Amino acid sequence: xxxxxxxxxxxxxxxxxxxxxxxxxxxxxxxxxxxxxxxxxxxxxxxxxxxxxxxxxxxxxxxxxxxxxxxxxxxxxxxxxxxxxxxxxxxxxxxxxxxxxxxxxxxxxxxxxxxxxxxxxxxxxxxxxxxxxxxxxxxxxxxxxxxxxxxxxxxxxxxxxxxxxxxxxxxxxxxxxxxxxxxxxxxxxxxxxxxxxxxxxxxxxxxxxxxxxxxxxxxxxxxxxxxxxxx
Amino acid sequence: xxxxxxxxxxxxxxxxxxxxxxxxxxxxxxxxxxxxxxxxxxxxxxxxxxxxxxxxxxxxxxxxxxxxxxxxxxxxxxxxxxxxxxxxxxxxxxxxxxxxxxxxxxxxxxxxxxxxxxxxxxxxxxxxxxxxxxxxxxxxxxxxxxxxxxxxxxxxxxxxxxxxxxxxxxxxxxxxxxxxxxxxxxxxxxxxxxxxxxxxxxxxxxxxxxxxxxxxxxxxxxxxxxxxxxxxxxxxxxxxxxxxxxxxxxxxxxxxxxxxxxxxxxxxxxxxxxxxxxxxxxxxxxxxxxxxxxxxxxxxxxxxxxxxxxxxxxxxxxxxxxxxxxxxxxxxxxxxxxxxxxxxxxxxxxxxxxxxxxxxxxxxxxxxxxxxxxxxxxxxxxxxxxxxxxxxxxxxxxxxxxxxxxxxxxxxxxxxxxxxxxxxxxxxxxxxxxxxxxxxxxxxxxxxx
Ligand SMILES: Nc1ncnc2c1ncn2[C@@H]1O[C@H](COP(=O)(O)OP(=O)(O)OP(=O)(O)O)[C@@H](O)[C@H]1O
Ligand SMILES: [Mg+2]
Numbered sequence: 115x116x117x118x119x120x121x122x123x124x125x126x127x128x129x130x131x132x133x134x135x136x137x138x139x140x141x142x143x144x145x146x147x148x149x150x151x152x153x154x155x156x157x158x159x160x161x162x163x164x165x166x167x168x169x170x171x172x173x174x175x176x177x178x179x180x181x182x183x184x185x186x187x188x189x190x191x192x193x194x195x196x197x198x199x200x201x202x203x204x205x206x207x208x209x210x211x212x213x214x215x216x217x218x219x220x221x222x223x224x225x226x227x228x229x230x231x232x233x234x235x236x237x238x239x240x241x242x243x244x245x246x247x248x249x250x251x252x253x254x255x256x257x258x259x260x261x262x263x264x265x266x267x268x269x270x271x272x273x274x275x276x277x278x279x280x281x282x283x284x285x286x287x288x289x290x291x292x293x294x295x296x297x298x299x300x301x302x303x304x305x306x307x308x309x310x311x312x313x314x315x316x317x318x319x320x321x322x323x324x325x326x327x328x329x330x331x332x333x334x335x336x337x338x339x340x341x342x343x344x345x
Numbered sequence: 346x347x348x349x350x351x352x353x354x355x356x357x358x359x360x361x362x363x364x365x366x367x368x369x370x371x372x373x374x375x376x377x378x379x380x381x382x383x384x385x386x387x388x389x390x391x392x393x394x395x396x397x398x399x400x401x402x403x404x405x406x407x408x409x410x411x412x413x414x415x416x417x418x419x420x421x422x423x424x425x426x427x428x429x430x431x432x433x434x435x436x437x438x439x440x441x442x443x444x445x446x447x448x449x450x451x452x453x454x455x456x457x458x459x460x461x462x463x464x465x466x467x468x469x470x471x472x473x474x475x476x477x478x479x480x481x482x483x484x485x486x487x488x489x490x491x492x493x494x495x496x497x498x499x500x501x502x503x504x505x506x507x508x509x510x511x512x513x514x515x516x517x518x519x520x521x522x523x524x525x526x527x528x529x530x531x532x533x534x535x536x537x538x539x540x541x542x543x544x545x546x547x548x549x550x551x552x553x554x555x556x557x558x559x560x561x562x563x564x565x566x567x568x569x570x571x572x573x574x575x576x577x578x579x580x581x582x583x584x585x586x587x588x589x590x591x592x593x594x595x596x597x598x599x600x601x602x603x604x605x606x607x608x609x610x611x612x613x614x615x616x617x618x619x620x621x622x623x624x625x626x627x628x629x630x631x632x633x634x635x636x637x638x639x640x641x642x643x644x645x646x647x648x649x650x651x652x653x654x655x656x657x658x659x660x661x662x663x664x665x666x667x668x669x670x671x672x673x674x675x676x677x678x679x680x681x682x683x684x685x686x687x688x689x690x691x692x693x694x695x696x697x698x699x700x701x702x703x704x705x706x707x708x709x710x711x712x713x714x715x716x717x718x719x720x721x722x723x724x725x726x727x728x729x730x731x732x733x734x735x736x737x738x739x740x741x742x743x744x745x746x747x748x749x750x751x752x753x754x755x756x757x758x759x760x761x762x763x764x765x766x767x768x769x770x771x772x773x774x775x776x777x778x779x780x781x782x783x784x785x786x787x788x789x790x791x792x793x794x
Contacts, residue, residue: 165790174685175786194689202687213682213789217354227686229347280686 120183121288121319122171123147127180128342129166140166141177142342148288148321153314155330156323158339164323165210165292167339171321172205172290173197185287202230206281210293212273214265214280221261224248224279244283251279255309271302278309282318289313291322295329307332348692351679352699355672356707362700365668365769366708372661373712373765374719376654380757381720385750387647391633393555394640396466398632399431401601403608404586408436409531410577411623414584417611421587426595426603431460432584434571436524440564443519443545451499452563453524455571458482464590467565470552472497473515482567484547485515491570492549493520498561500551505737507747509553518548522566526576529583529620534576542574555746558639581620597631605629658768665701665772673697673776680780681788690781697777698770705769709762720751 129141140163148154158164169175170182173189182189184204192200201207206227214223225248229237252258255275257268265273274294281289291310295303311332314320322333330336338345356362403421405411418430434455441448459479462468468478471494473485484492501509523543526534534542546566554560566574577583591600608629615621633640673680680693688696719726727749730736738749 166786169786172685174789175784198687198689200687201685207685209685209789213678213685215351215679215682217351217358222350226347226683229350230683230687230692234349 119149120147121150122182122184122321124167124171124177124182125180127167127170127177127182129163129170129175129177140342141170141180143180144339144342144344146171146337146344148319150287150319151314151317153310153320153332153334154322155333155336156321156339157325157327157330157336160325162339163342164325164339168290168292168321168323171288172207173200174207199231202227203284204287206284206286206289208274208277208281208289208291208294210296212265212270212277214273214276216265219262219264220257220268220276221245221248221252223265223276224251224283227280227284248279248283251282252276255279256305269302271298271305274298274306275309278306282313287319289318289320291320293323293325295324295326303329348696348699352696352703355676355700356703359672361668361672362704365665365704366711368664368668369661369705369708369765369769370712370715372657373709373761374715376657376761377713377716377758378719378723379650379654380761381716381753382723382750383647383650384754384757385752386746387643389746389750390556390643391640394636395632396469397554397556397559398635399464399588400591400595400597401589401604401629401631402586402635403589403604403627403629404433404584405623405626405628407531407623407626408575408585409527409529409623410434410575410583410585411627412529412581412583412620413615413618413624414587415582416615417608418587420611421589421604421607424603424607426592426600428590428592429460429463430587430589431457431464432568433461433586433588434568434575434577435585436571436575438525438564438574439523440520441523443521448521448523453522453571453575454563454565455568455575456565457568461588464588466554467552470554471550472509472511472553473550481565482549484517484549486517486547490547491544491567493522493546494550494552494565495548496560496563497551497553498557499564505731509551511551515548515550519545520548520564521545522564522574524571524574524576526574528576529580529623534579542576544570544574546570556639583623597633601629601631658764661765662768662772665704665769666775667772669697669701669773669776672700673780677780677783677788680783681785684783684785685789693781694777697773697780701769701773701777702766705766706762708769709765712765713758713762717753720753723749723751 124144124146127141127144131138131140144163144167146167156164156167166175170177184200189197189200215226218226225244228244232240249258249261252261255278257272257275257279260268260272265276268276278294294310295306298306307329310320310322324330403417414432418432421427422430434453436453438451438453439448440451456467458481462478462481468481469475471478471481474481481494482492484490497509501511503509521543526542528534552560552563552565572578572582572584589604591597608627612624615624683693727738739746
């Protein structure tokens, strides 16, 4: 933990995408700092760079300029193996489009992050425990009946809940959610938000991206992204 | 761990994997079948040549032959690694059916039926004297008359199964055999001398070595008769070749090397004697060297075939490459997801290579199993095709090969399987590495669009 109590802080983040000759300057010095136990919503117009910022926080992408510190450690100083471990252990990422693997069933999708770092022997020894935790998480998100179903057999809301369970399986310090309700009707979206609130009350730090002001109100604090900067 | 699970799931959940699997299986199947048949044909052909020749020969292609062969045969027989030794006369002759006035040129072999059968497979090639080869030259009509053994193709036709037509007992046929006696200097012995050059022989048996060139051109006579007919008794007794069979377990190359040494010593000792100039032309060869000319063509065909199947292998690699390229381009989202939850580049590569290896192993297992099944029944299938449609792989009335070979070579199976798996890995490597290097944010961004 950094001395200011921030679990993650990003300073002066710049990101430019090149598409052929054209350049899109998405982030122009964005800053964000999140304390442990906070529930922060990032809002902004479509194309304002919300997802880009979240990807950078989750080390799915690198900034062109700027520093990201997780518990005081600079991500740019981490090697490939450390970054993999960071994505695997520290961060749980929830995507707008769920991104479950079609070939695996719901439970397997949920426990996948626990399988990734394990070797064959290691996996055999901890398999039972991980499965139990996976089932508990599915119960917590209301999907205990659906453990052996395939993702295509689930509705959008159910898929998103499975994706949240997956993000939580390794007990990450930080949950990053990119428009977790973006593709859902308001009732289903509400269910997801209640789930996130429940997790936050239990101590989970959450950063959520949304372009919906009403959704953002459910978070403890709102950050607005415009013109590549935080307003 | 999840890599294996996922690789396996990809393998049996995606229809395109089955296509790749079928391609691999088909290639393996074809290679196994063709290699087995070709290997069998070549091996069979070599075995027949080996049987026909014995292990080692000492002699000369010159029709004059060489002297003192008996002395050398006696020395050779005593060597610890030698099983049996036999002298052979090789020449050409005109044969005609008595009274018909027609004749034809043939190759003449003068052999001692007993010892020749011990050195070579001669005895087993006979029809009537299979069980007592030493009596091979006892004519069927009267065992006191001089007999001849004739290449089966010179004597009889064959049915569509490749079997010769044989009478229940040897027919009473007489052949007049005319030879061209040569002096020790290689000149034609002049008529008017007391050299006998035509004699009548009586049919005693057919020899079926399975070598078309041999069975279609050779007539065998008793050694001494042939020696006289060819003028090889004057002024010293001569023979064309000495064939040697080694004791069981003797390495043939090693045995031939020792015989070569033995011959060197013998030559040094005998080179001063009368008519010894003939000895300088003598060479020692293994059966393979001796039959080089006939075997080489076959081996060349085999090499060509191997090269063609190398190309088939390349095609497999390409098919697998295309399939993987397609699978992976459908799976970029998965790769992004895996990397977003902490999978490394290595993990992604291993995942897809595991998938490829699985594909290779299962595909070649299917191909090998299919090949084995097919080969086990290949003769039955051919028989059925012949009965129904009159189709034969080759015409048994012409070719001296009965069954289609189908003996499986385990080493070959292992090599083919290994190559198939390697081919799959090779085809998968480039797409996997490309996939592994993708950045999760980019991949997931693209798949959102
Ligand atoms: N990998 C990429 N390559 C090229 N351009 C990109 C890439 N990722 C994002 N962009 C561009 O950057 C800009 C910001 O994208 P981003 O996804 O961060 O927006 P957003 O705020 O999340 O929008 P939305 O609310 O629609 O999800 C967009 O114009 C987008 O086209
Ligand atoms: Mg977005």
